[in-house]
Amino acid sequence: MRGRLWRLAVWLFVVGFVLNLVGIVGHVVVSSFARRWFATPVPSAFTTEWYAYAWREFQLDQVLTVTLTVAGTVTAAALLLGFPAAYLLARHEFRGKGPLLLLFFLPLLVPQMTYGIPLATTLYRYRIGGTVAGVIAANLVPMLPLAIFVLLPFVEQISVNLEWAARVHGATRLQVFRRVIVPLALPGLLTAGLLVLVNTVANFELTFLLSGAGSQTLVVALYYAVFAAGMRPIYSVDAMAVIYMTIVLAMLVLALRFVRPTQMVFRLDRRD
Amino acid sequence: MRLAVLLLPSVAYLLVMFVFPFAYGVLLSLTPGAGALSLANYLAFFLDPWQARTIWVTASIAVPNTLVTVLLALSVAYSMRHGIRGERAITAALVLPIALGTVLVAEGINGFYGPKGWLNQALVGLGVPEPPRLTHNYTGVMIALFVQHFPFCFLMLLGYISGIDPALEASARVLGAGAWAVFRRVMWPLIAPGVAIAGALVFVMNFGVFPSAVLVGQPAGATRTIAIAAYQQAFEHSDMSMASAIAVVMGGCQLAGLALILVLRRRMAGTGVATMGAGKR
Numbered sequence: 001m002r003g004r005l006w007r008l009a010v011w012l013f014v015v016g017f018v019l020n021l022v023g024i025v026g027h028v029v030v031s032s033f034a035r036r037w038f039a040t041p042v043p044s045a046f047t048t049e050w051y052a053y054a055w056r057e058f059q060l061d062q063v064l065t066v067t068l069t070v071a072g073t074v075t076a077a078a079l080l081l082g083f084p085a086a087y088l089l090a091r092h093e094f095r096g097k098g099p100l101l102l103l104f105f106l107p108l109l110v111p112q113m114t115y116g117i118p119l120a121t122t123l124y125r126y127r128i129g130g131t132v133a134g135v136i137a138a139n140l141v142p143m144l145p146l147a148i149f150v151l152l153p154f155v156e157q158i159s160v161n162l163e164w165a166a167r168v169h170g171a172t173r174l175q176v177f178r179r180v181i182v183p184l185a186l187p188g189l190l191t192a193g194l195l196v197l198v199n200t201v202a203n204f205e206l207t208f209l210l211s212g213a214g215s216q217t218l219v220v221a222l223y224y225a226v227f228a229a230g231m232r233p234i235y236s237v238d239a240m241a242v243i244y245m246t247i248v249l250a251m252l253v254l255a256l257r258f259v260r261p262t263q264m265v266f267r268l269d270r271r272d
Numbered sequence: 273m274r275l276a277v278l279l280l281p282s283v284a285y286l287l288v289m290f291v292f293p294f295a296y297g298v299l300l301s302l303t304p305g306a307g308a309l310s311l312a313n314y315l316a317f318f319l320d321p322w323q324a325r326t327i328w329v330t331a332s333i334a335v336p337n338t339l340v341t342v343l344l345a346l347s348v349a350y351s352m353r354h355g356i357r358g359e360r361a362i363t364a365a366l367v368l369p370i371a372l373g374t375v376l377v378a379e380g381i382n383g384f385y386g387p388k389g390w391l392n393q394a395l396v397g398l399g400v401p402e403p404p405r406l407t408h409n410y411t412g413v414m415i416a417l418f419v420q421h422f423p424f425c426f427l428m429l430l431g432y433i434s435g436i437d438p439a440l441e442a443s444a445r446v447l448g449a450g451a452w453a454v455f456r457r458v459m460w461p462l463i464a465p466g467v468a469i470a471g472a473l474v475f476v477m478n479f480g481v482f483p484s485a486v487l488v489g490q491p492a493g494a495t496r497t498i499a500i501a502a503y504q505q506a507f508e509h510s511d512m513s514m515a516s517a518i519a520v521v522m523g524g525c526q527l528a529g530l531a532l533i534l535v536l537r538r539r540m541a542g543t544g545v546a547t548m549g550a551g552k553r
Contacts, residue, residue: 003451010351013344017422018365019352023390024419025368025381032382039388081285084278092275102282107290109473111480113499114526115290117519121512123487141289144282175493202373204483222374226382226487241379245372252371256364 025064028245032238050239057232058221058240066132066219067247070207071200074139078196079189081140082147087181104145112142113153120209124247130212138206145200147192154188155181185256194255218244222271284436301517313517323518326498327525331412333485333497334478334529337417342471344440345425346463350455353433363430366423369454374420378487381405381416392418413495428473432466433459464512468537498522 034043034051054060085104089097119138120166123129128137158181166176168254182189201219208220216224222244304312317323352359369377385391385406395403406412434457444458482499489495502522506515 010348011356014348014362018362019383021365021368021419022327023384024377026370027383027389028376028380037388039393041393042333043388085282088275088291094335100279103283103286103291107286108524109476111476111526112480113480113502114519115294115297117502117506117515118504119289119293121300122296124512130467137289140285140511144285150284157516198371204373204375208483209506219373219375222379223483223487224355226375229382231393237379238383241376242287245376248373250338252367256367 025245028238028241031235032242036168037235039177050233050235051243053233054236054239057236058225059242060218060221060243062224063216063218063221064213066135067201069132070139070217071197073136074200075193075196077144077204078147079193080218081142082144082192083151083182083185083189086148086151087155089162090152104148107142107145108149112203112209114207115141116209119206124219127131129210130215132215134210135215135217139203142203143196143208146199147196150192150195151185151188154191156184158184166211171236173224191255191258191268194251198248198255199252201251202254297516298520300513300518304513305313314521316514317517317521323501326496326501327521330479330481330497330499330525333413333417333481333495334475337414337421337478338471341357341418341421341425341474342467345422345470346467349426349429349433350459350463352430353436354438355434363427366426369372369419369423370427371402374416374483375487377419378416381412381419381488385412385415403437407488409490412519413481413485417478418487420484421477424477425470425474429463429466429471432470433486436462442462462535462539468533472530473532475529476495478530479526480522 016068030042033046033048035045035047037043047179074158089101114168116138117126119141123134162180162184163176166180169239202218203219204223207217208223210222212218219242222237222240225232225240229237302309302311306311326383331447336532340537349488356362383385383389387405387407404411406415440458441454449457475550478501481497482503485491485495485497485500491500499522502515505511505518
């Protein structure tokens with residue numbers, strides 16, 4: 001009986017939480033289509049003109065170009081640099097591996113606001129701050145370790161015997177890498193790539209600290225629009241929010257085909 | 273070893289872009305006005321009540337929020353350890369706020385919980401004459417952080433708990449343990465390390481709260497957190513030296529919270545029982 005009640009309470013809480021989520025997201029969507037909305041359950045008249053307005057006023061063409069450039073470059077760089085590292089970490093034991101893993105883990109553990117300020121200070125000093133290059137460089141700091149840790153178990157799964165067999169048959173190291181390992185690790189590369197892509201588009205803090213006038217990504221532009229609420233109609237801000245949401249959701253749906261929801265957060269392994 | 277070349281680019285990148293800026297920031301915080309080494313920045317921070325109280329403000333948000341988040345996430349994840357109907361749909365819905373990020377959630381919260389939002393309308397409709405204000409104050413930040421971090425903590429713990437071998441629980445049951453005894457004697461010792469890590473991560477994220485504190489909070493008063501103080505020093509006063517000092521203080525607080533959680537974990541779960549049988553999902 002008590003067990004039943006407990007389960008019911010938990011279930012009600014979860015449903016309540018999801019309902020609140022629906023409300024939070026739903027409000028933004030409805031508001032973006034409202035001609036005017038003031039303390040009624042639904043707006044009295046609907047319109048789509050806020051989308052055109054937001055596109056124009058917030059210069060979304062330029063913002064989206066920056067967002068795609070940043071996300072694409074960060075993803076490519078994270079995979080390019082991260083895959084060889086993940087391969088070595090998965091295959092070899094060596095002295096100093098522990099501290100090295102810690103070095104890779106720290107950028108994921110330390111909050112971005114904490115290391116973002118010194119990082120921004122450094123990058124502005126060397127005149128990289130405020131540029132698209134600076135935003136890319138900063139985002140790569142947490143995304144490279146993310147890619148490595150996602151790739152690691154995928155590489156571990158590939159049997160060493162396959163590599164040896166290829167070597168025995170005369171393949172060079174490079175050939176083994178290109179013809180055996182990369183094709184077998186493709187699911188891992190896809191997963192890691194998608195996770196890095198979603199995370200980069202949604203990553204706020206580092207991008208916020210490093211971006212200048214021409215190097216804002218969509219989420220940072222959205223922040224400034226919400227921050228300056230009252231400067232422009234709230235409906236147009238919400239229209240921009242919906243555009244952002246659509247992009248993230250599209251990538252999320254794609255990602256969830258390959259990864260479990262529990263993989264979207266840190267993986268807690270028991271290795272102690 | 274020739275293969276080290278595979279690792280070199282990643283390590284070099286993090287050394288240059290993570291370790292070096294960190295060291296540079298610490299050094300900068302200790303040399304105000306490009307002068308000799310001094311603690312002037314830190315003294316100024318702690319002696320100025322307007323700055324020093326940000327630590328208290330941040331802690332009064334971060335600590336209760338972490339406790340509530342971890343407790344609820346643990347309850348729900350534990351209840352779902354054998355799977356329930358619609359689990360995939362629920363977990364997918366919960367990924368939403370994580371994927372969408374703080375800024376979008378903040379904008380949604382301002383609308384939904386705001387004075388003209390659906391929640392307020394419903395409360396008025398139910399006969400509550402003056403519903404409490406839920407946005408642009410302390411409560412708003414608490415809601416925003418909970419909406420963000422509950423799913424995060426829950427998914428982490430769910431992955432962790434469902435990796436525990438169900439045979440352990442079944443054995444305990446067969447031997448006559450009740451639901452509470454199973455939790456306390458068998459499951460908790462196995463779950464505790466995961467809860468400690470999840471709690472530590474949530475606390476650290478809570479303590480660095482920035483966008484929510486600005487957008488749903490009251491950044492000039494009740495929710496002027498330490499991250500806001502650091503940001504203002506850096507970008508409004510262009511005092512990178514002082515900003516770095518505040519960032520160092522923020523990191524120190526986060527480290528202290530982390531250490532406290534790890535010590536607690538050792539006290540509570542240092543029994544050494546039943547540590548086998550848990551693994552990856």
